[in-house]
Amino acid sequence: MNNERENEMSETKTNSLASIAAARTPGTTAMGVGLEARSVHAWFGQKHVLSDISLDFYAGTVTALIGPSGCGKSTFIRILNRMHEFIPSAAMAGEVLLDGKDVYRAGVDVTKIRLGIGMVFQKPNPFPSMTIKENVLSGLKLAQIKINNADELLEDCLVRAGLWSEVKDRLDQYGGTLSGGQQQRLCIARSLAVKPQVLLMDEPCSALDPGSTLRIEETIRDLSKTMTIVIVTHNMQQAARVSDYTGFFLSDGGPGELVEAAPTSHIFSNPKDKRTEDYVTGRFG
Amino acid sequence: MSTLTDNMPKEPLVPNKLSTPKPIKPWKATPKQLLPDFLGAIVAVVTSLVVVAFSPMAGILGFILTFIVISIITAASISGIRQDRKAAANSVSTMVIYFLAAFVLLPVVSIIFEIIRKGAPGLSFGIFFDDMSVTASDAPLSEGGLLHALVGSLYVVVLATIVSIPIGILTALYLTEVKGRAAGTVRFFVQAMSGVPSIVAGLFIYAVWMISLGGTYTTAAGSLALAILMIPTVARTAEEVLKLIPTDLREAGLALGATQWKTVALVVIPAARSGLITAVILGTARVAGETAPLLLTIGGNDAMNWNPLSGNNSALPFYVWKNFGLGTETGADRAWTGIFVLMVVVMIFFSIARVLGNKKG
Amino acid sequence: MHDQPVSILENPVNPVPTKVPEPREITTEPRLSDRVFRTVVSSGGFISLVVLGLISLFLLYEGLNIFRSEGLSFITSFEWVAESIENGTEASYGIGAMLYGTLVIGFIGLFFGFPLALGAALFLSYYAPEWLKKPMVLVIDIMAAIPSIVFGLWGYFVLMPQAEEWARLINKYLGFIPIFSMPGDFYTRSPFIAGLVLAVMIIPIITSISREVFAQTPLDRIQAAYALGATRWSMIRAVVIPYGKGGVIGGAMLGLGRAIGETVAVYTVLNLVYDIRPEIFLSAGGSVASLIVNKFGEATPPELKALMAAGFVLFIVTLAVNFLANAIINRTARQG
Numbered sequence: 002m003n004n005e006r007e008n009e010m011s012e013t014k015t016n017s018l019a020s021i022a023a024a025r026t027p028g029t030t031a032m033g034v035g036l037e038a039r040s041v042h043a044w045f046g047q048k049h050v051l052s053d054i055s056l057d058f059y060a061g062t063v064t065a066l067i068g069p070s071g072c073g074k075s076t077f078i079r080i081l082n083r084m085h086e087f088i089p090s091a092a093m094a095g096e097v098l099l100d101g102k103d104v105y106r107a108g109v110d111v112t113k114i115r116l117g118i119g120m121v122f123q124k125p126n127p128f129p130s131m132t133i134k135e136n137v138l139s140g141l142k143l144a145q146i147k148i149n150n151a152d153e154l155l156e157d158c159l160v161r162a163g164l165w166s167e168v169k170d171r172l173d174q175y176g177g178t179l180s181g182g183q184q185q186r187l188c189i190a191r192s193l194a195v196k197p198q199v200l201l202m203d204e205p206c207s208a209l210d211p212g213s214t215l216r217i218e219e220t221i222r223d224l225s226k227t228m229t230i231v232i233v234t235h236n237m238q239q240a241a242r243v244s245d246y247t248g249f250f251l252s253d254g255g256p257g258e259l260v261e262a263a264p265t266s267h268i269f270s271n272p273k274d275k276r277t278e279d280y281v282t283g284r285f286g
Numbered sequence: 287m288s289t290l291t292d293n294m295p296k297e298p299l300v301p302n303k304l305s306t307p308k309p310i311k312p313w314k315a316t317p318k319q320l321l322p323d324f325l326g327a328i329v330a331v332v333t334s335l336v337v338v339a340f341s342p343m344a345g346i347l348g349f350i351l352t353f354i355v356i357s358i359i360t361a362a363s364i365s366g367i368r369q370d371r372k373a374a375a376n377s378v379s380t381m382v383i384y385f386l387a388a389f390v391l392l393p394v395v396s397i398i399f400e401i402i403r404k405g406a407p408g409l410s411f412g413i414f415f416d417d418m419s420v421t422a423s424d425a426p427l428s429e430g431g432l433l434h435a436l437v438g439s440l441y442v443v444v445l446a447t448i449v450s451i452p453i454g455i456l457t458a459l460y461l462t463e464v465k466g467r468a469a470g471t472v473r474f475f476v477q478a479m480s481g482v483p484s485i486v487a488g489l490f491i492y493a494v495w496m497i498s499l500g501g502t503y504t505t506a507a508g509s510l511a512l513a514i515l516m517i518p519t520v521a522r523t524a525e526e527v528l529k530l531i532p533t534d535l536r537e538a539g540l541a542l543g544a545t546q547w548k549t550v551a552l553v554v555i556p557a558a559r560s561g562l563i564t565a566v567i568l569g570t571a572r573v574a575g576e577t578a579p580l581l582l583t584i585g586g587n588d589a590m591n592w593n594p595l596s597g598n599n600s601a602l603p604f605y606v607w608k609n610f611g612l613g614t615e616t617g618a619d620r621a622w623t624g625i626f627v628l629m630v631v632v633m634i635f636f637s638i639a640r641v642l643g644n645k646k647g
Numbered sequence: 648m649h650d651q652p653v654s655i656l657e658n659p660v661n662p663v664p665t666k667v668p669e670p671r672e673i674t675t676e677p678r679l680s681d682r683v684f685r686t687v688v689s690s691g692g693f694i695s696l697v698v699l700g701l702i703s704l705f706l707l708y709e710g711l712n713i714f715r716s717e718g719l720s721f722i723t724s725f726e727w728v729a730e731s732i733e734n735g736t737e738a739s740y741g742i743g744a745m746l747y748g749t750l751v752i753g754f755i756g757l758f759f760g761f762p763l764a765l766g767a768a769l770f771l772s773y774y775a776p777e778w779l780k781k782p783m784v785l786v787i788d789i790m791a792a793i794p795s796i797v798f799g800l801w802g803y804f805v806l807m808p809q810a811e812e813w814a815r816l817i818n819k820y821l822g823f824i825p826i827f828s829m830p831g832d833f834y835t836r837s838p839f840i841a842g843l844v845l846a847v848m849i850i851p852i853i854t855s856i857s858r859e860v861f862a863q864t865p866l867d868r869i870q871a872a873y874a875l876g877a878t879r880w881s882m883i884r885a886v887v888i889p890y891g892k893g894g895v896i897g898g899a900m901l902g903l904g905r906a907i908g909e910t911v912a913v914y915t916v917l918n919l920v921y922d923i924r925p926e927i928f929l930s931a932g933g934s935v936a937s938l939i940v941n942k943f944g945e946a947t948p949p950e951l952k953a954l955m956a957a958g959f960v961l962f963i964v965t966l967a968v969n970f971l972a973n974a975i976i977n978r979t980a981r982q983g
Contacts (some may be wrong), residue, residue, distance in 0.1 A: 015951060044309040052306065056967035083313065084874060089777060092309035105312040108319060110369050125865040140875035145372040188871070235665055253768035347813070372746045376878035383774055386766020390854070391783070393847040395792045397801045397877050404804070409802040456691020466689050472974060481969035482962065483903065483908025484795075486702065489958040497951075514698060521695065546677070547684035575794020578910035583938060602794050607911065610800060618804070625797050636792045640785075 035060035035229035036081060036118070037198050039248045041095035042256070043076050045088065051076055052256035054095070056248055058199065063221060063230040065240035065265065068250030068280070073257025077250070078201045081231065082118035083111050099198070116144055119197035123204045124186035127176030127191070134172040136187055140195035154194060162190035163220040182213020189220060200224065202232040206239065218243045237281055241269050249277045326364045330357035354385055372533035405626025408619050419589035423609075424616050430623055434590045435605035438505065439631070441594050442584065442601055443574050445509030446516050451566055453513075454520025458565075461521075461552050462528040463536075473525075480518035487514040488579030495583070503585025508601070511579035520569040527561030528554065564643040571635035575628055577603035602628040702962060709954025713740055721956060722746065727921050727938070729950040740953040744921050747932020748838065752913065753906040755842025755927065756849055761899050763846070764853035765972035768895075771854075772861040773879060773887070791851035802844035807916060810840045811852065814928040826927050836918035838932035844912050849902030856901060860894030860979055861887055894978035900972035908965045909938040935961045
């Protein structure tokens, strides 16, 4: 979106990273640092669930967050687009910077934040009362955004989500008529329609069959050319397949911590931390 | 490796636990952020007062209407200017919903206020120890009392409860334990039965008791009419309670070789006891204030009648109805005092049901 | 697995088909105590059905002669005259005006009660701060527990004087609309006032049913809407209302059913007139339930039969409304 400005800002950074993770071909679009978490903590009531997470998500890359259940991965990405606050007992500390500006700063319009940082959930959740077309464009309606070329946008989003060829003849059918994998790609298309800079995916394939999972992974790779993607996954093969960077979360009973974050190939071939090695080699978790 | 660490998290990977920051909720509005809303509210109040003062709108009603309109406009403009059209629509709907919710509370507050204001002056010890058998209807409130109505109410409610407990609970057991083929149908009809108008229950008992069986007005007839209204409440609440009893508890009983009857009697019902009592008390709270069916069945009486099986009787709602119907000022006063006592009785039942219901979780 | 038996069947050399066993029937012979238990419980369970059946049978039986003699005009005629030798009148029973009046006050009740109840339900589900939820639910539950005679007296002594003023104001500015027009200054005990009292009385049931339905709205849909940048209001419009629509309509119908059957509260604030009048502020209305209370006291035996017939009609109408409402609510509760 703000390509030029950020191009200047962090060209060196992207280049150096690109050289390291050359095998994985990180984001080809140089967009600088997309999203940055700074010393993020999270609480539910008195329970400290996430401690001091600092992690950068480079624009145009896919970052996978892995770790055993209950280590706070999902809580973490829900903090990134301010979905955390829907739980009444929730609290947090730290900063989340989008384009260098804290999304939690006072007076910010939270709906604009969520427009900039989209989210795809574990279970496909298209709106059942809307047709496929209405589902894709629902974000515009919800945010009361007016556009002229709705049909173009519709096609563009469905193409990018890899669903166009399957649904182009039945755009007026209800979303519930699609298969699970198609529904999830519909949800991705729905998120794309409001043109987010960042897309958060919370175990997007855990409810899907292997075939659908592969289709979604292809979609994720394609999307990373134009946007920043953060994906939480339980599936280490998936992390290895789709991501440029991987962060490993772990909780030893206390709050979840970020043990290690590095280019994906390093995490899987040459982890620095013993615990990471144990996890990726399947010794626990 | 070295370039990687430059770019990857700058903080140490293992956090320093000593420096854990304080949890905050940055999404909660700070007083400073609420300032525009607060100023907006003041503006709305002041403008409404001014508009009411300089226009034909008058009185509290005029002020309230003006205030609603002005505050909605103010809220819309504040968020419209600060944010956008979407935020303005959100503010308008929020204001509307707040006002609607406030208006829902208004009648309850008014009713309780009036019951106390109009009913309390007539209260005295005497009314609980005297009836209206020798008191003229226009006699001052210090004479006579409503003991006969209180006793009559007690009779009809207790008898109705005795009739509806077994039926209501058997129905609930049928729906949750026996789960017969007709369970769906029964549930549907019980739901429908809770919508039977109370006057129809009275008419039905009149048709059976007085016309077909040739009976006369009695307390028992009234209690049967109330039982019809009470059964669905007891059955539906009891069903909800029994549904909460975990299935493993039943299976544990059956696995021990107990019969279903023993399992239900010794495991399920004791486990649900306080819930079932709640169901019954909710039922009594529902019927204690019923008036229409009693008008057709118990006949009314100004004196005590201790015999539930013969002779007219009164009840609190009947007493209220009768005194209100006199159309006199003392009549109205007695009616309000009767309502006060009736409401206290209903609220006692209601509170017991609440406390028991909450205890079970 | 699937191919194997087919090939065997096709091959005449090996004609032995795999034998699929008949499913064994599991029969349990319940012990005597259980059979008694199940019989007793089942018969208890059917009592509600029996009672409902008996109500319709008895009322129909008692009212049969009236239905025979009056025919359809029992429903359509406006006249209610008991036979009287002194006045030389012949009996003529018609509840047309009362039925019409019942619907009028029912809809006035819904007109005011429904938005308030819906607003309260949305407030409790999505707007109220935590500390306010419990007390407000308690107040609405108390509202549901207030006996109808209390509403009646409150309506008569407290609401009516106010409502008459409101009616005068509306008449003053909107009197050119037929339903707001007035032939004279007769504002007391009008359908408008009865409707207002009913509105207050049906708020609790509509609120609680709507709240139950809203509580079942799938959380993932709500989150999806918020994640797309929805405000609270646009989320409610896109997710909560489409999901809960059926249940809310069902709740409104249950409220209408209550309103139709309400007796004493309506009777205290409504002047019964055997005529259909378009003016809702005029002191002339109708209600089948109030008619029964009104005429019951001094009814002659034939008139009593007519009241039974009226009760039968009232019973059938409320039962139908309730059936429909419950069917809608149950369907909403089951949807995915």
